[in-house]
Amino acid sequence: MSPSASKEKFINQFKELVDELVGILASYKMPQEAIDWFVKNLNYNTPGGKLNRGLSVIDTYCILKGVTPDSLSDEEYKKVAILGWSIELLQAYFLVADDIMDKSKTRRGQKCWYLVDGVGDIAINDSFMLEAAIYALLRKHFRGESYYVDLLDLFHEVTFQTELGQLLDLVTADEEHVDLSKFSLEKHSFIVRFKTAYYSFYLPVALAMYMSGVSNEADLKQVKDILIPLGEYFQIQDDYLDCFGTPEQIGKIGTDIKDNKCSWVINQALIHANEEQRKDLDINYGRKDDKAEQRCKEIFNDLKIQQIYQEYEEEAVGKIREQIEKVDESRGLKKDVLTSFLQKVYKRSK
Template sequence: MTLDKAGIRSKFIGEFDELVKELVEILTDYKMPQEAIDWFVKSLNYNTPGGKLNRGLSVIDTYCILKNTPLEELSGPEYKKVALLGWCIELLQAYFLVADDMMDQSKTRRDQPCWYLVPGVDNIAINDSFMLEGAIYILLKKYFRQDSYYVDLLDLFHEVTFQTELGQLLDLITSDEQNVDLDKYTLEKHSFIVRFKTAYYSFYLPVALAMFVCGVTDEKDLKQAQDILIPLGEYFQVQDDFLDCFGTPEQIGKIGTDIKDNKCSWVVNQALLKVNPEQRKVLDENYGQKSDECEAVCKKLFKDLGIEQTYLDYEESVVGDIKKQIEALDESRGLKKQVLYEFLGKVYKRSK
C-alpha cells in the first residue's frame, strides 16, 4: 500500500516513540531517578517532533531515491536505521532551537511557548538543550557502531554542529540587541551567517547521511551535493527572513521577531541598499527597538522600498541558477538529480 504524506509522517513519528522508549531504558540503566527521566521525556516530546520534520524525512526520501526503492518496500530494520538518522537531525534541530530561543528571548515556537518559558523550566532549558544533542551520539553508538561508516556519521554531525554554531556566533555579534549598528550589515555577512547557521544542517546533512548509508562516500560526490545544497539552503533562509517580516504568525507558526531583535536579515540588507539619507535615518531610529510602533514603521518602509518585488525577482533568479546546476550534475558518480529536485520542490514558493 502506497503511503500518503500523512501516512509517511505517522510512520516516521512512530519511530520517535520507540526512540524515546530506548532513551528511557538507557537512563534507567544509569539508575536515573524517575523524576529526571520524566523531565527528559517531557523535553524530548515538547521540543523534537512538533515541527514540519522536513529535515528528518529528507533522509528517508534521499535514501529511497538513491536505492531506487519505494518507501513501502524498505525492510523494517532498513527503515528503522534511516529513520533514526532522520530523528538525529531533528534532535539536533531541537537542540539549536531551545538554545536559540533563549539567546533571542523569543516567545513562541511552533505555535506554543518556547521551552524556557514553560512554567518551571526557565534556565534548566540550557541543560535540556545539551541533553537533546547528547542523545544523538547515544543513538548513533547503539545503532551504527558496527557499520563501516560510523566514524563518517560522527564526523559529519560534529562538523555540521560546529559550522552551525559559527553561523550563530556571527549572527549574535553582528545583531547585538544592546548596540544597534546597521553599518555592520552587508549581504556578504548575511550570506555567511545563513550558509553556516542553516544550510549545512538543514540541507547538506540529510543528503550526506543518506549517501553514507548507501555507500556513496567519495569526496567528489559529497562536493557535488554540497555545491548545490548550500546555495539552496541560503535561498531557504532568505525566504525565512522574508516571511518573518511579510508573513503572518498563522503562516509561519511563530511571531516574527527579526526587526525587534536587530537581526542581520536579508530584508534589512536589501533595504540598506535602497534607502535615501532620510529613510536611512528612519531605519536607524526604529530598527532593533523592542516596540510594536517601531516595528510597524520599519515594515512600512520595507513596503515603500519595494522589498516584496525585490524578493520575487531574487527568487526567480536563484531558482534558475540552481536548476542549471542540477542539470549539470554528473549522475554517474552516485548522486541523482531527483534528490536535489525534491529539495527544491519543498522550498520553491513555500509560504510557511
C-alpha cells in the same frame, strides 16, 4: 505511501526512540523524576515541526536505492529513520538554545520551552541533553557500521559550522547595541550558509549517502555545491516570511526587526533606502517597540522589498536548476535527490 502516512510512520518511530533513550537513562540508575523530565523535553521540542529535515533523509535514501519507503525492511527503515530523527534532535537543540538567546516567545505555535512553567534556565541543560541523545542513538545503532566514524564526523562538523553562523549572527546583531553599519549582504550570506544551510540541507543528504554507499568525495562535493546555495535561498525565504508572513503561516511571531537581526530584508532596505529612510531605520530597527517595528515595515513596503524578493527568488532558482542539470550521475548520485529538495522549497509560504 502518502505524505501523511510517511509522516505518521516516522513519528511512530520517534516514540520507540524515546523508549530507547529512557532505557539508557535507566541503565545509569537515573531517578524517575529526571527521566520524566527528559521525556517531556524530548516530546515538547523534537516532533512538533514540519519534520522536513528528518523525512528528507528517508526520501533521499530511497531515491538513491531506487526503492519506495514502504518497501524497506523494518530494520532498514528504522536505521534510516534514526538518522532522520538525529537531525530533528539537532534542530531541537539549536532551537531551544536559540529561543533563549533571542528571548523569543513562541515556537511552532506554542510557548518556547524556557517559558514553560517550571522550566526557565533548566532549558539550557535540556538543550545539551537533546544534542547528547543524538550520539547515544548513533552509538547504539551504527557503531558496527563501516561509516560510523563518518556519521560522527559529519554531525560534529555541521554542528560546529552552525554554531559559527550563530556566533557571527550574535556579534553582528547585538540587541543591546544596534549598529546597522555592521550589516552587509556578505555577512548575511555567511550567517545563513553556516547557521542554516549545512545542517538543514547538506546534512540530510550526506547522511543518506553514507548509509546507501553513495559517498564518493566528488559526489559529496557535488551535492554540497548545490545544497548550500539552496539553503541560503531557503533562509532568505525565512527572513522574508518573518517580516511579511503571519504567525498563522509560519507558526511563530516574527521577531527579526525587534531582535536587530542581520536579515536579508534589512540588508536590502539599507541598499535601497534614501537618506531620510536610512535615518528612520537607524532610529527604529532593533527596538522592542511595536510602533518602531511598524515604521520599519512601512519603509520596507515603500522600498518594494516584496518585489525585490520575487526577482531574487526567480534568479536564484534558475541558477540552482542549471547546476542540477550538470550533476554527474555516473557513481550512483541521482539528480532527483536535488530536484526533490528544490521542489519542497520553491514558492513555499510557511
